[in-house]
Amino acid sequence: MTQHGNSVACWGRRYTLNALGLPNTIDSQAGSVTAQPARVVVSAGGKDLIIPLKGGPTFTGKQAWRISFTGKATGGGLDFRATGWVEQDGLVFVALTYAPTGKIPVKVDGLRIEYPLAATQAQCLLCIGPGANFSSKTTMLLPDKQGLLWTTLDTGRSGSCMTIGSFYPTVWIGNEQRGLVWWADNDQGWVPDDAVPAHDTVRVGNVVIFRNHIIGTPVTLDAPHTITFSYNATPFRPFTKGWRMEGATEDGTFVEPHRGRLKDSKTGQPVDPFGGQQNWIHPESRYPEEWSALYKEWKAGADAHVHTYQWMDPYSARNGVDFSHMSFTLHSYGRKSIIDDLYNYFGPEWEGPIDIWNDSYTDYVMYLFNRSLTEGGIRSTYWDITFPTLFDDLLSGACYRLPDGRIQRGYDGWTARRFFMRLQALMVEHGLFPNAVGSHSTNAYLTVAMPWLDAVLDGERNWNLDLTDQDWVDYYPIARMRAMSSPHSWGVPICWMANMDTLSEAKRDAGKRIQGQWVWMHDSWRNPYIPQLSVMPNAILDWGINDERTIYYPYWRDPYVVSADTDVLVSLWQLPDRIMLGVFNYHGKQAKDAVLKVDIDKLGLTPQLPWQEFVGVRDLWKADLHAPDSQFDYDKHTLVVHGLQPHTARFIGIRKY
Numbered sequence: 017m018t019q020h021g022n023s024v025a026c027w028g029r030r031y032t033l034n035a036l037g038l039p040n041t042i043d044s045q046a047g048s049v050t051a052q053p054a055r056v057v058v059s060a061g062g063k064d065l066i067i068p069l070k071g072g073p074t075f076t077g078k079q080a081w082r083i084s085f086t087g088k089a090t091g092g093g094l095d096f097r098a099t100g101w102v103e104q105d106g107l108v109f110v111a112l113t114y115a116p117t118g119k120i121p122v123k124v125d126g127l128r129i130e131y132p133l134a135a136t137q138a139q140c141l142l143c144i145g146p147g148a149n150f151s152s153k154t155t156m157l158l159p160d161k162q163g164l165l166w167t168t169l170d171t172g173r174s175g176s177c178m179t180i181g182s183f184y185p186t187v188w189i190g191n192e193q194r195g196l197v198w199w200a201d202n203d204q205g206w207v208p209d210d211a212v213p214a215h216d217t218v219r220v221g222n223v224v225i226f227r228n229h230i231i232g233t234p235v236t237l238d239a240p241h242t243i244t245f246s247y248n249a250t251p252f253r254p255f256t257k258g259w260r261m262e263g264a265t266e267d268g269t270f271v272e273p274h275r276g277r278l279k280d281s282k283t284g285q286p287v288d289p290f291g292g293q294q295n296w297i298h299p300e301s302r303y304p305e306e307w308s309a310l311y312k313e314w315k316a317g318a319d320a321h322v323h324t325y326q327w328m329d330p331y332s333a334r335n336g337v338d339f340s341h342m343s344f345t346l347h348s349y350g351r352k353s354i355i356d357d358l359y360n361y362f363g364p365e366w367e368g369p370i371d372i373w374n375d376s377y378t379d380y381v382m383y384l385f386n387r388s389l390t391e392g393g394i395r396s397t398y399w400d401i402t403f404p405t406l407f408d409d410l411l412s413g414a415c416y417r418l419p420d421g422r423i424q425r426g427y428d429g430w431t432a433r434r435f436f437m438r439l440q441a442l443m444v445e446h447g448l449f450p451n452a453v454g455s456h457s458t459n460a461y462l463t464v465a466m467p468w469l470d471a472v473l474d475g476e477r478n479w480n481l482d483l484t485d486q487d488w489v490d491y492y493p494i495a496r497m498r499a500m501s502s503p504h505s506w507g508v509p510i511c512w513m514a515n516m517d518t519l520s521e522a523k524r525d526a527g528k529r530i531q532g533q534w535v536w537m538h539d540s541w542r543n544p545y546i547p548q549l550s551v552m553p554n555a556i557l558d559w560g561i562n563d564e565r566t567i568y569y570p571y572w573r574d575p576y577v578v579s580a581d582t583d584v585l586v587s588l589w590q591l592p593d594r595i596m597l598g599v600f601n602y603h604g605k606q607a608k609d610a611v612l613k614v615d616i617d618k619l620g621l622t623p624q625l626p627w628q629e630f631v632g633v634r635d636l637w638k639a640d641l642h643a644p645d646s647q648f649d650y651d652k653h654t655l656v657v658h659g660l661q662p663h664t665a666r667f668i669g670i671r672k673y
């Protein structure tokens with residue numbers, strides 16, 4: 017991290033901060049996220065006043081992983097005070113207090129914070145709320161119109177599960193190149209109203225404005241209010257070498273081999289009499305003095321498994337049902353330790369209906385993990401139920417009491433984030449980074465923690481294939497995939513599962529194959545839960561697509577290949593002397609003969625030495641092995657793909673030799 021003046025930079029991104037720590041500008045991957053400076057707007061007496069926020073904050077501390085600041089501003093009869101920091105992954109945290117300037121109460125009709133974003137980048141919107149796998153969420157392509165584009169009332173006020181208002185913890189606006197993600201654990205310090213959306217988005221000219229309505233109803237302020245929130249530019253992190261083959265995650269070890277096997281050495285009874293899913297981080301014994309010997313057993317099994325697979329498949333060397341890999345839930349499904357006395361001692365601080373990752377709890381978990389990694393040979397972890405999770409227990413610190421005494425629920429994003437930061441740091445210390453920390457987050461990504469995850473698992477929904485003629489592509493259409501599940505939007509690999517219910521194994525197999533081809537089009541290649549197409553095919557791997565130099569152009573932004581048929585989607589993977597095209601028939605009922613115009617001149621594939629260089633074209637993978645090969649007309653620069661069946665893909669290599 018670096019800081020010069022009011023500018024702070026971290027990997028791939030640079031923020032210029034105003035007087036309250038809001039962004040004047042955000043650049044990500046050498047392009048602008050913002051169109052104008054963020055602003056605070058006060059409404060009173062029928063007029064809107066933009067609070068002057070000239071200059072930058074005062075920087076108060078520098079650490080290798082965090083740069084802290086304070087700030088202040090005045091306007092509209094209000095004083096504003098901010099404290100916050102920028103962390104190494106780009107997250108900017110702000111605690112903003114607003115209060116009457118003097119001792120006399122001030123009447124305010126509304127207060128909002130606005131983030132004007134560059135319309136060329138603000139193409140997709142993602143908003144996630146409660147509900148886990150069945151979350152209340154919005155995944156949309158922003159319409160090309162002026163005025164109001166979206167509000168949290170679109171999903172119905174009840175979708176937020178708030179007592180008052182329509183607060184959601186996270187909104188992302190952007191595309192696979194760059195964007196802005198906003199997060200807050202709760203709306204404490206806001207003045208919510210049922211009729212006014214907590215968040216909305218409008219288009220004014222060539223600017224898309226994301227707005228938080230902090231005060232949603234007229235109020236007379238006679239005391240300070242403090243709100244907390246954070247923002248981050250995407251993508252969060254660079255992909256690591258070989259990520260298309262290694263960037264995935266899976267469970268498999270909630271029980272064996274680490275749990276559900278042993279008997280209590282003193283009672284002779286099973287340690288886990290029910291044999292169900294457990295969350296213990298340490299060996300299966302209530303007596304810590306027995307752990308060292310059990311850790312040795314773990315490590316022997318883990319070391320042997322790693323030795324067998326690491327040279328040929330690093331992912332398999334520390335995933336699956338073996339001693340090198342452990343599965344947990346971030347929330348619920350039992351304690352992280354079998355030592356009940358500890359839980360009895362800490363009481364409500366640790367114990368609740370769902371885990372809250374406070375400091376003392378996280379400290380103990382880090383102690384257990386340090387032993388499990390060092391003595392037990394654990395190489396990777398999987399975290400189920402990594403969702404934005406609602407709390408209604410005041411002891412959690414995530415929610416608060418409204419003026420009328422009712423509880424306004426809140427989330428634990430920042431504490432979960434801190435846990436994953438510390439776990440990832442521990443993995444680094446043990447030489448296990450990258451690909452050692454994965455989460456399951458179907459339909460509900462924990463965006464505030466994603467910079468510290470090596471992979472996210474999506475897609476856990478049950479589809480009864482015998483009751484519908486729709487397939488997985490119909491349920492995960494273009495808008496859903498673009499707005500939520502492009503790995504390039506986040507810098508985090510996305511892998512996939514799906515539970516397809518049917519009496520026909522052939523139908524399930526076909527459904528899984530359709531799913532696999534669709535996620536390949538979005539550059540997700542390692543998918544343990546799609547056994548039919550679980551890894552990149554050898555021909556594609558040998559073509560070099562797993563190379564770190566590969567540039568991916570998704571079908572909605574392919575500058576080199578044109579199809580006149582809007583149902584024919586073409587993604588492109590480019591290396592210096594070759595490309596691969598993924599050609600997908602998005603029409604769910606009709607087969608296609610795809611005709612593509614390929615600009616091999618701009619791609620640099622035209623032979624320059626006519627007696628020495630030539631172009632080769634071949635199918636690398638196709639769903640139907642009996643389908644005719646793709647044909648390339650060099651003079652017309654036209655590629656024809658015959659017999660492309662509904663919701664299937666063909667992957668074609670073009671290379672200059």
